[in-house]
Amino acid sequence: MNKFSFYKGGKALCCLFLTGLLLSFSSVSAGNPYRRISNLSQQHHIQGIVTDGSTPLPGVTIAVKGKTNSTAITDYSGQYRIAASAQDTLVVSFIGFKTAVIPVTGRSKIAIVLQFDTTTLQEVRVNAGYYSVKESERTGSIARITAKDIETQPVTNVLATMQGRMAGVSITQTTGVPGGGFEIKIRGQNSLRTDANAPLYIIDGVPYASDPIGYNQTATTYPSVTSPLNSINPDAIESIEVLKDADATAIYGSRGANGVVLITTKKGKAGKTTFTLNASTGAGRVTKFMALMHTEQYLAMRRQAFVNDGLTSYGATDYDINGTWDQNRYTDWQKELLGGTTLLQDVQGTLSGGSQRTQFLLSGNYHQETTVFPGDFLYKKGGAQLSLNHRSENNKFRFTFSSGYNAQNNDLPAFDLSNEARALPPNAPALYKPDGSLNWENGTWNNPLRNLNAKFESKTNDLVVNTVLSYELMKGLTVKSSFGYTDLSTVETRTAPSTTFNPESNVSSATSAIYFNNTKRSSWIAEPQLAYDTVLGGGKLGALLGATFQNQMTNRIYQSGTGFSSNSLIYNLAAANSVKVLLNDETVYKYQAFFGRLNYTYLERYIVNLTARRDGSSRFGPGNQFATFGAVGAAWIFGKEHFLNSLSWLSFGKIRGSYGTTGNDQIGDYQFLDTYTTSTANYSNTSGLQPTRLFNANFGWETNKKLEMALELGFLQDRIFTTAAWYQNRSSNQLVGVPLPGTTGFTVLNSNLNATVENTGFEFTLRTVNFNRKLFNWTSSLNLTFARNTLLKFPGLESSTYSQQYRIGEPLNIELRYQYKGINPQTGLYDFTDLNHDGLISTPEDKQVITDLNPEYYGGFQNQLSYKNWKLDFLFQFVKQKNTLYPLGFAGQMSNQPARMTDSWQQPGDQSAYQVYTTNVNNAAITADYLYFQSTAFITDASYIRLKNIALSYELPLDTKATLCKIMLQGQNLLTFTKYPDGDPEFSSYGYLPPLKVITAGIQLTF
8 A cells, every 4th residue: 555645744734724714713603792783763674576577586686775784585486575765775686687776765565677688698607616707707718507508408417418518528428328428528638548538527616536436347238337427416506617728727736637527516595495396207219220121131131142152052050041030020129129218207306495694405306217128127316415505694604515415226237239139130030939938939049138137236325525614814815614525335236147048058057147346435625725805906816725635545346256056046145156356455545735826807807817736646656746737827808998998889808818737647546556466376275466567656647738719709788799719738748558578577567658649629609699578588509619639749659559559640539441442343342452562451551541530520509598488498419520330240141231231242343332242151251341340431421410408398377476387398319410321420339229319398396
């Protein structure tokens, strides 16, 4: 275990912060006995309602002008009540609306109608992590969505809520199986290691580890091991901010190299206690299937394959064509095995309210979802969230507490049926016998439903807790401490019973097996901070100092058991004939940092922002544990310059830029140490140890240098608002494995490689207020990203093991392929270019054609419309990209093929799209098909435009104001426009279920 000692240097600072904090808290309860009490003898209570002309507005602040102790906030139905005199004036303010000034003039009831104000977009405060900043004054690149965008989507993964809604954020769904994951890249791939490009997730100030918690031998239903992100409840989220450039991420140091995703959960609001109930139900199906051959086309292909191979009779095992199976039978196996309907049910209840000084929120949720596979499988997810906010009477002491507990219970087949659904012959036998048992057709086929006997089950419990305490020591000087704790535990099992084999094979339960994964991960974090804000020299100065102390512990044990006397005992390891511990370890990750920020705004138009962080990580060797990262950001709000006052159509203008460095320590724990593991070989009935890794004290940080320039413009009172940004990120000192000769006993040495990866891109956003009327409003938003990934430098690439994977000057996500020439009209075989002219098409020198599989551009187009009580929201997502076709092996074998492959070569002179069929006899054809799969011919346009989300809601005009009722209809992945021929174009892994299109209907009650 690595002795990580650099905590000692930070203990003194931590104690200093905490001591000052405790001393400050002791004065909270003292209060001020001489506080001013307003004379209310001449006041009376005024009440009424605040609306936007048609809809009540909850959460509106109403204050009496000139009196700091007289305010009110409207409740969920827009109602308010406030004490004021006849001569007072009410000031009514709400984000997104113009501030209204209303003289009382002796009235006791006042109905207030607020007008929309598009320029308030500049005043929205954006969460930047350790601080918040006005949208108009930020110097960094931050993308944001709110609960208004999230609540319209019937999804269960937090990444799904962001898809297509943020510039520079590429998200791909990896599978449509419940509990499946998503891949995210923020401004491209920085590291050569694909597992080191995940962003940092922060939930209410607490880092949330996104490292996989599954085990490859357990979670075989998914393309990758299980992600913990499914534990986060999207319905509990108030906003998601994504930090992208150096100015925004450098304050997070090494953890922010790949961007930062800040998740803020919902909090209680002052006002009448309200209860909101949301209930919905829906259904989902696969978005698009492959176009495969039907029985007539398939049998014609098979017969022609026999003719091509010169075979005059069918073999005894050619059941599909020798008459054993019905020649007229047709089954669309994709619909049979993947064409089911998943049923979804959601229920959520929220209780919130409180006074001006104390607010609370308590909510609970439950989600249930079946699968599209045959059989009774169920994914269940539920949880509870609690939030409590309090501030003292003198507004100096503030306390915030938030916690979330979520539990998942996933029951799935252990194997995805997608591959078999596409490969099975269309005239294969029926799944069931007349008596309802599985049909094995006298042992002539492997019934695909055999795989349903193997189950994957996963249970995950996840807790996130955060507390923030702050006290204003003096005007502008605040001391604050944040404390967080996370605890995640998961238990996964995958069974492989003997019942998955054909009964004709007489396989006994002695071959049955089970795999167990038990993972527990807990962490704590403490972050004392000191913030100071003041007016200085005609401007505003803000300073922030803080420290981070984090500890994370992970315990894993992977086990397997084989050989059971009965399959009914398969979950009992004690009943196994052989039990193996595949992995059992405990890892500790310790992290310490000191950070600071200095911000100065002069004349409300010139802004400079400096951030720095000194990081320490236990993942590096002695002398390399610490590194310093920092950034500078600047902005000029030229729209406020006096010489532009004559341009009434220009409501806002800003130029901003940033440059800085961040790091990356996503390499796993103890990678620099020489480590050992238990040996599978025994000596004298005793297990020994064997080395697994070499020591490298020079193992250091990856470094990411980020540069950005951006222009923001607002026109016509910000009814048109646009942002254009250019960025350049260069990641060097790559943490990869350097190959070693096999004679050393090791194939790789963990080390830093002097390679540089560059990501450049252009991001464009546009927001327009098309209509802004009393009864009708229409807003549109567009985001568009052009991105380019390039390997700039890689010394010794040609002689390394990466020589057939990367090319200097090209993206990381490339494929080297053979150059396809077409069908040889004489031989009927696929033909390729012999680049090295040696007469062979099998050497690496011939496989040199570069194919870029990164998206050329991507984005989304969203529209939000409202008319009286109706609201409509829809989003189109689009991606311009290339991808490979779906591989099904050579045509002519006992496996179905794409319908387009009916156009095949049969005789010399044919001009066909596909080569000669073969049953497996023509080795030249099999080799040509293998090369075809690795050639440029297998690359196609996989671009698409998708109606990603649509939501329609109607608020019922009830007679009573005590209850609000809204009915909702929502859809996800409804329509897809693409030229991609082999199913859904969004896939990232072969053989797994594509995304589902989902439609739900729901109701929301508030009372």
